[in-house]
Amino acid sequence: MSLLDKVPGDLRLYIGGLFTLRRKAALQDCGITHILSILRLPLDKELFESYVHEVVEADDVDDENLLEHFPACNKFIQEGLDAGGGVLVHCAMGKSRSATIICAYLTQRNNISPHDALSQLREARPFCEPNDGFMKQLELYHAMCTPENVDETPAYQRWLYEREVELSRACGQAPEAEKIRFEDEHEKESSAADFELRCRKCRRALATSQYLVNHKKRKETNPGGQASRQTDGCSHYFLDPLSWMRPELEQGKLDGRLECPKCKTNVGKYAWQGMQCSCGDWVVPGISLAKGKIDEVKSRPPGAVNLGIRMPPSMGRKPGPGQQNL
Known part of the structure; x- marks a missing residue:
């Protein structure tokens, strides 16, 4: 295992492990002036006296948040x-955390x-392998x-938010109540919604298609274990x-029912630990509206506000004599 490797290309960028720091001659030969340490261990400050040094305290575990440190x-x-320089x-080993930062x-x-970045790095240091959590980040x-x-x-x-729920x-x-992310309070990156979901009893709008969570329908299997057809x-x-779900979801319960905020009709349910859909798939967390209590209303296209509305006869005509002040 090499103590110090240069990242392929014309950059004077190197990757190494903890023991690299004690190879002063090797660091000097490479012209190292800046050292970035990615680990949560006590470090001997004397090792960094002649360098510009920065530390990111992080463990090599899947749920460590390295993503927040990428820009810095x-x-x-x-x-x-x-x-x-x-x-x-x-x-520690020049394998996961440091490889993630360089990637x-x-x-x-x-x-x-x-x-592609990892493939480039592996040309010099083949055993580089960010853990699964770091790769997802x-x-x-x-x-x-x-x-x-x-x-x-x-x-x-x-x-x-998804990490907090998990x-x-x-x-x-x-x-925790303050950790719940209510999506309609944040700007959506997608375009206008295709349809609305309304309470069937009072017609109160409860959601739009932008906030639907997609899930995969499972295929049914026959006794032989072979897929027969996809559940519809x-x-x-x-x-x-x-x-509108805030009063219920912030109570700290694992599961419960959802009521229309206007007519108080039971329109759905939720389960933070997940819920199995009738199609067979599990959705985590499970926050749902029952289709039997909801009407799906197609959204009007932009500029179509007045479509289907009959206008008074005077609209679009010039006023006749004596009508100017009506």
């Missing part, structure tokens, strides 16, 4: 390279996919177009949390 790490690496990114930098700098970072501020990115905010579910609890139809609409 990219900036540190770029500043070191722009200063004409060499940059070393290291963790994030290459993805942002070269506008390539995380998998790299893929999300790429899908978000590598923003300089991930905190304000809706996709990142939703990812944090953690609460693992503990057998409902998410679902008896529920599954949704993201919406603000």
